[in-house]
Ligand code: FAD
């Protein structure tokens with residue numbers, strides 16, 4: 001059949017179903033409270049690891065479940081239906097673990113992956129610094145080789161999981177300025193000289209703690225380097241090819257939730273003697289929301305398939321999909337809020353939380369301006 005190639009397989013539907021059930025039981029009923037209290041749901045995240053969600057695309061030989069990026073997107077989308085911030089937290093752990101699995105030596109893999117796949121230890125990804133966000137290759141944190149260890153000095157900014165996580169996959173400068181002087185080190189929370197800034201106070205993502213990671217003469221064994229010196233920036237970017245898909249998927253899941261909520265609400269809410277769903281404006285708004293969401297979803301699933309297949313245009317597609325899914329996702333949630341009227345603005349309903357949580361997806365894992373830069377450069381290179 002013509003549509004066959006656009007259907008999810010039975011295995012993909014099964015994993016999606018498992019993630020949806022987990023979300024309905026363990027995430028959705030509690031997410032508003034996590035947001036309100038700024039609570040980090042460690043136990044729930046750990047429970048996700050029992051389903052394999054801590055190591056979705058870590059190889060089976062390393063203890064992961066060895067799936068592709070489309071499966072990961074389906075899981076992230078499903079969990080974001082309950083809480084985008086929690087889903088994204090799991091994504092970042094997956095990204096960091098995948099970098100160790102894909103590029104690390106047998107030694108570094110054996111040292112860290114067994115605990116990461118079970119989430120007995122959780123991982124952060126540390127690229128951004130106070131002076132280098134979009135221009136990530138300008139990072140200044142230094143790692144000076146001294147015998148069998150590096151001495152690391154610098155500050156990482158906006159790190160998700162800082163202070164609560166155990167492992168920090170950190171991009172540092174071991175060589176010349178620019179991307180070629182960057183290496184990747186695994187740094188542990190308990191290494192002397194590691195400390196954390198105050199927990200940032202944020203518009204959204206309140207279930208996901210964000211803070212600085214401060215590195216003051218931290219001695220990191222050479223064996224904790226992932227791959228060769230100078231390869232760290234490439235690894236960081238390869239990690240983000242998948243991370244960006246997942247962030248896009250988190251926007252899709254959050255926006256789908258708000259669309260579903262808006263359909264239910266507009267059928268119930270009466271004004272001018274009829275359900276507001278009867279107004280053509282409401283129907284056209286819902287129609288546009290559904291269309292924009294499906295278009296973004298189709299591009300994101302295609303991009304995910306390309307990253308799994310290691311297609312030559314995978315980074316461009318990942319950037320296009322992240323840009324579209326996060327922009328469309330936020331626009332869908334904004335329209336849902338409008339359909340709820342004043343009630344959409346209240347914390348009694350979930351829409352405003354998704355509005356706040358999705359807003360940051362256009363900024364982190366590369367701003368949507370950086371996504372356009374990646375796409376534009378690639379188009380002009382051809
Ligand atoms: P800047 O780079 O200063 O950008 C400011 C503005 O200028 C943006 O609009 C940007 O698009 C625009 N701009 C910059 N350069 C250009 C250009 N060449 N052309 C056009 N426009 C441009 N980082 C991590 O490493 N790990 C994490 O776990 C992590 N978690 C985060 C969690 C949260 C809640 C937040 C808010 C951020 C997180 N980040 C993390 C950092 C995030 O990736 C950066 O904030 C992001 O990459 C943007 O960097 P910046 O904030 O320094 O903005």
Ligand code: 2MC
Nearest residue numbers: 125127133134135136137179234237238315364365366370
């Ligand atoms: N995969 C593999 N290698 C890649 C790559 C990718 N996707 N993208 C770039 N590279 C390589 C590239 O090939 C080049 O190597 P070589 O010279 O050997 O060919 C090298 O990396 C440098 O690339 P560029 O020349 O493109 O580097 P430049 O400095 O011009 O710009 C840019 C790169 C702007 C795309 C990058 O700095 C970027 O993505 N900035 C945004 C930062 C970001 O996304 N931060 C997110 C932090 S994590 C987060 O927010 C979380 C919530 C976890």
